[in-house]
Amino acid sequence: MKYLFFNIILLFGLISNAQQTPAKSQTEKVIIQGATLHLGNGKVLENTNLAFENGLITSIGNESDLPTGNIINAAGKHVYPGFIVPNSTLGLGEIDAVKATIDQQEIGDEVPNVRSLIAYNAESQVVEASRLNGILLAQITPQGGTISGTSSIVQLDAWNWEDAAVKIDDGTHLNWPTLFKSKNVSFGLRVYSEVNKDYSKEISEIKELFLQVKGYDLKSNNSRNLGFESLQPLFTGEKKLYIHADLEQEIIDAIKFSEDLNIKDIIIVGGSESHKVIELLKSTKTPVLVKRVHSLPNSEDDDYDMFYKLPAFLMQNNILVGLEVSGQMDRMNSRNLPFYAGHTTAYGISEEQALQMITQNTAKVLGIDDKYGTLEVGKSATLFISEGNALDMRTNQLTDAFIDGRKIILKSHQTELYERYRDKYAK
Template identity: 55%
Template sequence: MKHNTIYIFIIVLFMGNFSFAQQTPGTKQTKPIAIIGATAHIGNGQVIENSVIVFENGKITSVNTTNPNTSGMTVIDAKGKHVYPGFIAANSALGLVEVDAVRASDDQDEVGFMIPHVRSLIAYNTESKVVESMRPNGVLMAQVSPKGGRISGTSSIVQLDAWNWEDAAIKTDDGIHLNWPSAFSRGRWWLGEPAGLKPNKDYAEQINEVVTFINDSKAYLKGDKTPKNLPFEAMQGLYNGKQKLFIHVNDEKGITDAIHFAKDNKIDQLVIVGGAEAHKVTDLLKQYSIPVLINTPHTLPASDDQDYDMPFKLGKLLYDADVLVGIQVGNAENFQTRNLPFYAGTCAAYGMDKEEALKLITSNNAKILGIDAFVGTLEAGKDATLFISEGDALDMQTNILTHAFIQGREISLESHQTELWKRYSEKYKNQ
């Protein structure tokens, strides 16, 4: 009897844990699916009313306004609704951090200062409840990026419906992340120093550390590579153009210095991440065709002398200057990544055309991350990673998803939050 009680307890405990586990990944698409009647937001600025979108074997086969022969297809009547390509969260910590206050669940910052060989992908947790909660807002892909140190490591891009990180990856080791030294530092008020900004006296030395690492790695790669040096070997992709260098920098001087540093070292694949003062150096950005992943608009100005609404209108300023721009979420709390569509909506509210703002989290991010050949827009030949919303997906009041697909697989839109919402809605509905 005692043993039976123990077995029952174990089964109940397992069932309790399972009920709050991540949703099982969707099953592979087995028959063609047609979405009919929706307003299709292609993701490249184009809108198709009363559209017909057909996808088969995980790929979009047609996007038009002609009713196809739907015999043998699963037909979704989406009249009055909207279809969008899956949103792409650039520079995120999704799957790397579960609870900020629990160090054991935080894998975004590894020990070390120059660690380009550290791959964030292998720490990606596909069963994260945080990852699960992104999908009901249309965030279906993410660049999983390391944080901390000077050279943080290597990022990869995943789709948010997988059993493991191997299945999740849609582009592995896409780039290396460098945290550029700040040209200014704040006074240490606790030591009696003025609290304002002052020039960073170690700025040149900190840059020289990076230059020395670059030079040493190039010398190593040209030699016999003994003894084996993993950090140096990880830099090879930057020099042969197979990887991008994501430089995290915000101030005007830092952006200028970072660009010249990259060009001096013949690193051509460069992306500015943050770029709070990128609007001051648009000529330089255009000269070298350097894209910018701006900070989330829902933040404070980067400095005391910036316009109060600069974070809201920065996307429009860069767009008007013909700079390729997208939105990244690295400076937001991990769970706030789900607000990605509303960040784009804020850019639209501050001057951008709605469809151009949509590109900040679809086609532009896909181009910047180098995955635009197969995602980012609703076009024939691309992955069927898309969703249907009852209304405008950039408006938090109307972005209510009814269906979502990743590579043609219909995915669950349930999450830990929706389960709790249903649970307590039922409890209080009659009170």
Template identity: 55%
Template sequence: MKKLNIVLAILWGFALIGQQTPADKQSEPITIEGAVAHLGNGKVIENSLIMFVDGKITFVGDAKMKIARIGKVINAKGKHVYPGFIAPGKSLGLVEVNAVRASDDQDEIGDIIPHIRSLIAYNAESQVVESMRPNGVLLSQITPQGGRISGTSSIVQFDAWNWEDAAVKVDDGIHLNWPNTFRRGRWWMGEPRGYQPNKNYQKDVDEVKSFMGNSVAYGKTIAKESNQPFEAMQGLFDGTQKLYIYAHGQREIMDAVTSAKDAGVKHVVLVGGYHAHKVTDFLKENDIPVLVRFTHTLPFFEDDDYDFTFKLPKILVDAGLLVGLQNSDASNFQTRNLPFYAGQVVAQGLDRETALQLISSNNAKILGIDANYGSLEVGKSATLFISEGDALDMRTNQLSKAYIDGRDLSLETHQTELWKRYMGKFEGK
């Protein structure tokens, strides 16, 4: 009983200091004038004019054009405007404190559970979620973790009372952790340390193939009894969902993509792809985009270049692949640093606007929400923000305004409140 009371007290604490109240629906037209507009599609307008009405962008162009300004006019001269950044493949809103099991819904019991929907467990009032917005991360793919097939993800925006209001695209894809050909030695059982061949690799692969084959067969027949896992897979075969395959090795990547295509999966996305640079021709032939996971970590192997993980996104972009940044090795709190991961890629030689695409329009295309999000274009959602400087640089990523579907967001969070409090303390106020 005492432990239960402690847990309830912690959760009550979350409720008391939860997310800011969602913004009201856009009530008047807004014009942003004078900012350097980074459109998210590779283009830049040095002296821009952007207008949006009822949550939709109605004009994007040069401020020198003789066109009537409408509604509230924001003078953003010397500042920068960006589309809202998108973080794919994260368990944001599914776990608040790892040590408090009652606040952790990112993993469910079972190994093959495609029917588990992450969206219904999403906490729109999470402190972790609200901390994304001051850095320009305004949307995310809420993704379950663990097991062979973790479940089904959905895409949300970060300004809502509940998961129903937050949803941008419901049940967009299923996440498959492909078996590894190598595994770390279990030294506590007397095995050598380091990597060694996985003797069960083919068995694990056959299990996945069998499940996909049975799912296909289930969809072609009139089943006497409902099978939720098989039913959840049907969107992969009719093209309404994507299969996100987590794989790193050259053999794993080729086996995974080939198996999925043979089973009739219409849309496949490779997540991770540590050795994707070795099979770029294969990936292009099969039209496979890549979400790079490890951009701020040490190389996997001793003979890799020390900066290989930093360079990988540029290598894949130069090879002609559609590339986005996911960086799943970072904790949920660190997802707010997504723009700085893109900035690191710039330091490796990638063009700045191309690097921006890795967290805006490219991620939107990969997730299938590019019709409304990911770039500043007429007809798309007014999900954007104004930064005092370069948003890919942590020294100048200072937001003054942010909008989701035209709604003027609060940029206050629990973290900013603490920052102001203790800055005042140490400045002697």
């Protein structure tokens, strides 16, 4: 009985702190005046106007004949495209200690037909908190097993997963076999303990599975194989293959595997030792979603600042680079994405290049750059206004944010607590 009582209290607690009502569609033109525009493609426009209508950016510049509308005076402020967090479990879990709120992993080792999108909780308080730092889009990604399932891309102001969906089933996630068996020690640090003697066997099993998928024909089979059908778009380029691999040999083997099977579009996720295979990445034009830069070295031979400077090294070698946040407490740490990007500016990247990694570059990797990732006429008005540098936690203070032109509410459980105790101690 006491457990039932606890669950009822928890349920009402979650309901009472549900996310704010999603914004309604844009009804009037909005003109942001006099701001510094960070376009997301490496360019900056000072003291410039930006206008959008019906959810789309209609003009950028100081045209004297701009029509009247809702004018926002943003003099001295900064405008950015909405930040995009890839490979995230945002909305797939809420309270780690309450199993019923966690839905990021399905039972089974190979579950390619599992769709993370339908498990997405649009009213997650973690999602709500991420928006306050400019995270307006996310790739919702399943975890676990060898083939975790299919990710989708969502915008972070919605009633439900149907409303949130931006790109449905964008790619399949394959956790590449590891050369070494490892274990978690603390703070996300993994220690490699012994050689994985089954490494080659595990690769062969994956290859055999994909060969079966290539040969699968629904018409000639008595029963449907939903897993095979989910993987077949990888061979036509309709779906991307995200291969989670870290070590040098693992990345080499993963790319060779894709070439042998003629898989059209792959992305390396993690890529801790991607700096060791630069020529291969360049020749195959393989993008890398670099693991959280606030990570400890993988081995005693690595530089202590390896993850800090890895994005700069890859970008300097013309690799398409985005930043991802997987690791310990990745849902909660999704909101720190802009500050991870900001950290890289101390290691050979300009602020605008760092911005590209969480806007334009990630949009290209995810295949949504036709609408999102940069401030351009004709693209979605998914953007925000900040008091200062959005890559610096001291000055990233959002005053306004818009998703597809809809002005969203910038409040969360944390801001409510802040206001509550600010008022208490101000007396």
